[in-house]
Amino acid sequence: MRIPRIFSDIAVSFSNLRAQKTRTFLTALGIVFGVGSVIGMLAIGEGAKEESLRFIEQLGVRNILIESRPAMSAEEFQQRRRNSPGLTERDVRIVETNLESLETLSPRRTLHPQRVVPKPSGDVPELYGVRAAYAPIHSLKLMEGKFFSAAHDDQSAAVCVLGEKAKVSLLGYGKAVGQFVKVNDTWLEVVGVIGERVAASQAGGAGAHDINNVVYIPLNTFQYRYWDRTSNMRDDLDGIDIRLKLGADSIESSKIVNAILNSTHHNTQDFTVTIPAALLAQQQQTQRIFTYVMVAIAAISLLVGGIGIMNIVLATVLERTREIGIRRATGARRVDIVRQFLMESVLISVGGGLLGIAFGFGLSHSIARFAEWKTIVTSASVVIAFGVSVAVGVVFGIYPAMKAARINPIEALRYE
Structure with a gap:
């Protein structure tokens, strides 16, 4: 008996709401915008979380990144040089000797070329001089060819690996391996192309440009064939990228690295040490706070929608006072009246929730398309919002339903 009665209540409630289509739709709009906004904000947060995780994965949770801090003036540079030689190959050798948790490392030098042939269709790519170990350190995935080897580095070979954007800018969309590019005065044979990487702001100078618009060459090739004519206020190395052994404590290892460099640099603050594992934890905490705040703001629309439902159901109770009296006089119990009006508020919220889900998907797609922010709509966000x-609908429908049930049948029948 209960199930047919519920279906009967749904049919009656749907008929009552349908009789006031415009008012019902306007009441449901608050729920529509609330659900859509919650889904949209969670989609932005999930997209940002995935991008940050991909970026941290590129940096490597087992990595330690040392960056040279460029001097802001000639006076500052001279002051540093009185105490510190800057980041040099000597630091590399000392770290290799004293860091027990070290698996591999790669010094890094960078240069902004004066001339590149073929002429790039966009910005001139940066030139990176690194060891072959740079690829596994940063988990580089090659879409074509392979990364240069340690033998190429030992021979100072004129070879290069292109970032995805640099490849398209210089050589178009065709095959790149086996072709040649000229950087300043040196022709380099392309031996590989790296797939697209997440472009995000890294610590220090290495993250100041597009990491997909890079030409990688062996470090020895860089040292013997290139020199920077634009600045005399730079260290011998721009950075050192370190990969630790599996299971090593990156925090403790970073303290050892800091102690080594502080000793060789005589406590001159001309370098920074970044720990991606710690950066990941900080990023996740910041992302959670951002998501909570955005969802809380979006949830205000749901609160407003709930108030709208309460208001409209209260108005409906007043308009249908005589109907309530007739139903009570013909044997309807208070629980039947509560169930009827509660069903109407729930139908409004369910209908608004379904429309809100569609609105949320549309909102997420629009944000991804026009704002160029990655958005990911998860099933959990849809279930939570709905x-x-x-x-x-239930919470804000209870009070009007209870008020309707408490109406005196005799007074309701006299109501005009």
């Missing part, structure tokens, strides 16, 4: 919308 569940909250139904709960709002």
Whole structure:
């Protein structure tokens, strides 16, 4: 008996709401915007989380990144040089000797070329001089060819590996391996192309440009064939990228690295040490706070929608006072009246929730397309937003339903 009665209540409630289509739709709009906004904000947060995780994965959770800090003036540079030689190959040798948790490392030098042939269709790519170990350190995935080897580095070979954007800018969309590019005065044979990497702001100078618009060459090739004519205020190395052994404590290892460099640099603050594992934890905490705040703001729309449902159901109770009296006089119990009006508020919230889900998908797609922010709509966000919308309908429908049930049948029959 209960199930047919519920279906009967749904049919009656749907008929009552349909009789006031415009008012019902306007009431549901608060729920629609609330659910859509919650889904959209969670999609932005999930997209940002995935991008940050991909970026941290590129940096490597087992990595330690040492960056040279460029001097801001000639006076500052001279002051540093009185105490510190800057980041040099000597630091590399000392770290290799004293860091027990070290698996591999790669010094890094960078240069902004004066001339590149073929002429790039976009910005001139940066030139990176690194060891072959740079590829596994940063988990580089090659879409074509392979990364240069240690033998290429030992021979100072004129070879290069192109970032995805540099490849398209210089050689177009065709095959790149086996072709040649000229950087300043040196022709380099392309031996590989790296797939697209997440472009995000890294610590220090290495993250100041597009990491996909890079030409990688062996470090020895860089040292013997290139020199920077544009600045005399730079260290011998721009950075050292370190990969630790599996299971090593990156925090403790970074303290050892800091102690080594402080000793060789005589406590001159001309370098920075970045720990991607710690950066990941900080990023996740910041992302959680951002998501909570955005969802809380979006949830205000749901609260407003709930108040709208309460208001409209209260108005409906007043308009249908005589109907309530007739139903009570013909044997309807208070629980039947509560169930009828509660069903109407729930139907409004369910309908608004379903429309809100569609609005949320559309909002996420629009944000991804026009704002160029990655968005990911998860099933959990849809379930949470829809569940909250139904709960709002129940919570804000209880008071009007109880008020309708408490109406005196005799007074209701006299009501005009």
